[in-house]
Amino acid sequence: MGHGPEKVIGKSAPLAAAACAFANAAFAACGADEVHLRGDWGTARFEVEVADEPAERAEGLMFVESMPRSSGMLFVFEREKPLSFWMRNTLIPLDMIAFDGSGTATRVHAGAVPLDETPIPLGGAVKFVLEVNGGTAAALGVSEGTEMRHPSIGAAAAWPCGG
Numbered sequence: 001m002g003h004g005p006e007k008v009i010g011k012s013a014p015l016a017a018a019a020c021a022f023a024n025a026a027f028a029a030c031g032a033d034e035v036h037l038r039g040d041w042g043t044a045r046f047e048v049e050v051a052d053e054p055a056e057r058a059e060g061l062m063f064v065e066s067m068p069r070s071s072g073m074l075f076v077f078e079r080e081k082p083l084s085f086w087m088r089n090t091l092i093p094l095d096m097i098a099f100d101g102s103g104t105a106t107r108v109h110a111g112a113v114p115l116d117e118t119p120i121p122l123g124g125a126v127k128f129v130l131e132v133n134g135g136t137a138a139a140l141g142v143s144e145g146t147e148m149r150h151p152s153i154g155a156a157a158a159w160p161c162g163g
Contacts, residue, residue, distance in 0.1 A: 030161035035074055035130055036149040038159060041141030045070065046132060052076040052152065061131055062089035072132040076152045083126040084119040087112050093134030095142075098122035102158040103148040108137050128152070 030036070035046045047070060051057045057075050061067070077083070080101050087094070091114050098107040107123045111134045122129060130148065137143075147159040 030149055030151045032151055034150075035072070036159075037130075037140070037142060037146055038149075039142060039146040041146075044140055044142075046072045046130070048072050048074045048130070048150075050074050050076060050152070060085075060090070061092070061094065063091065065091055067092060067133055069133060069136070072130055074150060074152075075129040075131070077127050080125040080127045082124040083122045083129065085109075085112070085122060085129065086119055087114055087116045090114055094131045095134055095137040096120065096122060097130045097132070097137060097142060097146070097148075098126045099128040099130070099148050100125050101127045101153075102156050103128065103150065103153040104158050105142065105144050105146040105148070107144065108142055108146075110137050111135070 032050060033047060035048050037044045037046070047068070049072075051060060051073055052075075057077075060075070061073050083098065085096055090112075093114055094112045096109040096112055097105050098109075100106050106126065109120050109122065112120055128148065128150070149157065149159045149161060151161055153160075
Protein backbone atom coordinates (compact mmCIF):
# COMPACT_ATOMS: atom_id res chain seq x y z
CA MET A 1 0.00 0.00 0.00
CA GLY A 2 2.77 2.37 -0.88
CA HIS A 3 4.89 1.56 2.20
CA GLY A 4 6.59 -1.59 0.93
CA PRO A 5 5.72 -5.27 0.97
CA GLU A 6 2.83 -6.35 3.19
CA LYS A 7 3.89 -8.46 6.12
CA VAL A 8 1.67 -10.33 8.55
CA ILE A 9 3.08 -11.74 11.78
CA GLY A 10 1.88 -14.95 13.37
CA LYS A 11 -0.76 -17.47 12.41
CA SER A 12 -4.27 -16.60 11.36
CA ALA A 13 -6.24 -14.93 14.13
CA PRO A 14 -8.58 -17.90 14.84
CA LEU A 15 -5.69 -20.37 14.95
CA ALA A 16 -3.58 -18.04 17.05
CA ALA A 17 -6.45 -17.49 19.46
CA ALA A 18 -6.89 -21.22 19.87
CA ALA A 19 -3.18 -22.03 20.09
CA CYS A 20 -1.89 -19.01 21.99
CA ALA A 21 -4.67 -17.72 24.24
CA PHE A 22 -3.75 -16.02 27.47
CA ALA A 23 -3.63 -18.61 30.23
CA ASN A 24 -3.04 -18.94 33.94
CA ALA A 25 -1.56 -22.43 33.71
CA ALA A 26 2.09 -23.16 34.47
CA PHE A 27 4.13 -23.83 31.34
CA ALA A 28 6.49 -26.79 31.56
CA ALA A 29 8.74 -26.18 28.58
CA CYS A 30 10.03 -23.42 26.35
CA GLY A 31 9.89 -23.23 22.60
CA ALA A 32 11.93 -20.89 20.42
CA ASP A 33 8.74 -19.53 18.86
CA GLU A 34 7.01 -18.64 22.12
CA VAL A 35 7.47 -16.32 25.07
CA HIS A 36 5.85 -16.78 28.47
CA LEU A 37 5.33 -13.88 30.85
CA ARG A 38 4.37 -14.00 34.51
CA GLY A 39 3.70 -11.49 37.23
CA ASP A 40 1.36 -10.88 40.12
CA TRP A 41 -1.30 -10.38 37.41
CA GLY A 42 -0.99 -14.02 36.18
CA THR A 43 0.66 -15.53 33.10
CA ALA A 44 0.49 -15.11 29.34
CA ARG A 45 1.91 -16.87 26.31
CA PHE A 46 2.80 -15.22 23.00
CA GLU A 47 3.73 -16.76 19.68
CA VAL A 48 6.80 -14.82 18.56
CA GLU A 49 9.18 -14.31 15.73
CA VAL A 50 12.71 -13.99 17.08
CA ALA A 51 14.94 -11.20 15.76
CA ASP A 52 18.43 -12.18 16.90
CA GLU A 53 20.48 -11.15 13.87
CA PRO A 54 21.31 -7.51 13.02
CA ALA A 55 19.26 -7.48 9.79
CA GLU A 56 16.24 -9.01 11.54
CA ARG A 57 16.47 -6.51 14.39
CA ALA A 58 16.79 -3.60 11.94
CA GLU A 59 13.60 -4.64 10.09
CA GLY A 60 11.60 -5.60 13.17
CA LEU A 61 7.88 -5.19 12.59
CA MET A 62 8.23 -2.68 9.75
CA PHE A 63 5.45 -2.92 7.16
CA VAL A 64 3.40 -5.36 9.27
CA GLU A 65 -0.25 -4.48 8.71
CA SER A 66 -1.77 -6.74 11.34
CA MET A 67 -0.72 -9.06 14.13
CA PRO A 68 -2.85 -11.50 16.12
CA ARG A 69 -3.50 -10.48 19.72
CA SER A 70 -1.28 -13.17 21.21
CA SER A 71 1.66 -12.70 18.84
CA GLY A 72 4.73 -10.51 18.89
CA MET A 73 8.41 -10.15 18.11
CA LEU A 74 11.25 -10.87 20.52
CA PHE A 75 14.45 -8.91 19.92
CA VAL A 76 17.51 -10.68 21.32
CA PHE A 77 20.82 -8.84 21.73
CA GLU A 78 24.26 -10.30 22.40
CA ARG A 79 24.71 -8.40 25.68
CA GLU A 80 22.92 -5.95 27.93
CA LYS A 81 23.23 -2.40 26.65
CA PRO A 82 21.36 0.92 26.47
CA LEU A 83 18.69 0.75 23.77
CA SER A 84 16.24 3.04 22.04
CA PHE A 85 13.68 1.93 19.46
CA TRP A 86 11.57 3.91 16.99
CA MET A 87 8.54 3.23 14.83
CA ARG A 88 9.90 4.01 11.36
CA ASN A 89 7.77 2.20 8.78
CA THR A 90 5.86 0.43 11.57
CA LEU A 91 2.17 0.52 10.75
CA ILE A 92 0.56 -0.80 13.95
CA PRO A 93 0.68 0.58 17.52
CA LEU A 94 2.96 -1.45 19.78
CA ASP A 95 3.85 -1.95 23.41
CA MET A 96 7.57 -2.46 23.97
CA ILE A 97 8.68 -4.41 27.03
CA ALA A 98 12.41 -4.24 27.84
CA PHE A 99 14.06 -7.04 29.81
CA ASP A 100 17.49 -7.41 31.40
CA GLY A 101 19.71 -10.48 31.00
CA SER A 102 17.68 -12.47 33.53
CA GLY A 103 14.43 -11.89 31.62
CA THR A 104 13.06 -9.44 34.19
CA ALA A 105 11.14 -6.47 32.78
CA THR A 106 12.90 -3.18 33.42
CA ARG A 107 10.65 -0.87 31.39
CA VAL A 108 7.30 -0.98 29.64
CA HIS A 109 6.62 1.57 26.91
CA ALA A 110 2.93 1.46 26.09
CA GLY A 111 1.35 2.67 22.89
CA ALA A 112 4.26 3.42 20.57
CA VAL A 113 2.76 5.48 17.75
CA PRO A 114 2.89 4.06 14.19
CA LEU A 115 5.38 5.78 11.86
CA ASP A 116 6.79 8.02 14.63
CA GLU A 117 10.58 8.34 14.34
CA THR A 118 11.06 9.82 17.81
CA PRO A 119 13.52 7.60 19.74
CA ILE A 120 11.92 5.61 22.56
CA PRO A 121 14.52 5.02 25.31
CA LEU A 122 14.17 1.56 26.81
CA GLY A 123 16.88 1.73 29.45
CA GLY A 124 20.54 1.11 30.07
CA ALA A 125 20.77 -2.64 30.67
CA VAL A 126 18.50 -4.19 28.04
CA LYS A 127 19.12 -7.60 26.47
CA PHE A 128 15.62 -8.47 25.23
CA VAL A 129 12.69 -6.45 23.92
CA LEU A 130 9.25 -7.96 23.39
CA GLU A 131 6.96 -6.04 21.04
CA VAL A 132 3.26 -6.83 21.26
CA ASN A 133 0.10 -5.09 20.06
CA GLY A 134 -0.54 -1.71 21.63
CA GLY A 135 -2.68 -1.94 24.76
CA THR A 136 -1.71 -5.53 25.56
CA ALA A 137 0.66 -4.71 28.43
CA ALA A 138 -1.94 -2.60 30.24
CA ALA A 139 -4.73 -5.11 29.58
CA LEU A 140 -2.67 -7.86 31.22
CA GLY A 141 -1.06 -5.73 33.93
CA VAL A 142 2.50 -6.23 32.65
CA SER A 143 4.89 -3.94 34.51
CA GLU A 144 8.48 -3.68 35.70
CA GLY A 145 9.36 -6.90 37.48
CA THR A 146 7.34 -9.12 35.13
CA GLU A 147 9.39 -12.21 34.27
CA MET A 148 9.85 -13.66 30.80
CA ARG A 149 10.69 -17.23 29.91
CA HIS A 150 12.40 -18.07 26.59
CA PRO A 151 15.29 -20.43 25.66
CA SER A 152 17.54 -17.52 24.64
CA ILE A 153 17.78 -16.31 28.26
CA GLY A 154 19.76 -19.37 29.32
CA ALA A 155 21.23 -20.02 32.77
CA ALA A 156 20.73 -16.43 33.98
CA ALA A 157 16.94 -16.76 33.78
CA ALA A 158 14.84 -15.51 36.68
CA TRP A 159 12.18 -17.93 35.38
CA PRO A 160 14.03 -20.84 33.78
CA CYS A 161 12.66 -23.09 31.08
CA GLY A 162 11.23 -26.29 32.50
CA GLY A 163 10.79 -24.71 35.92
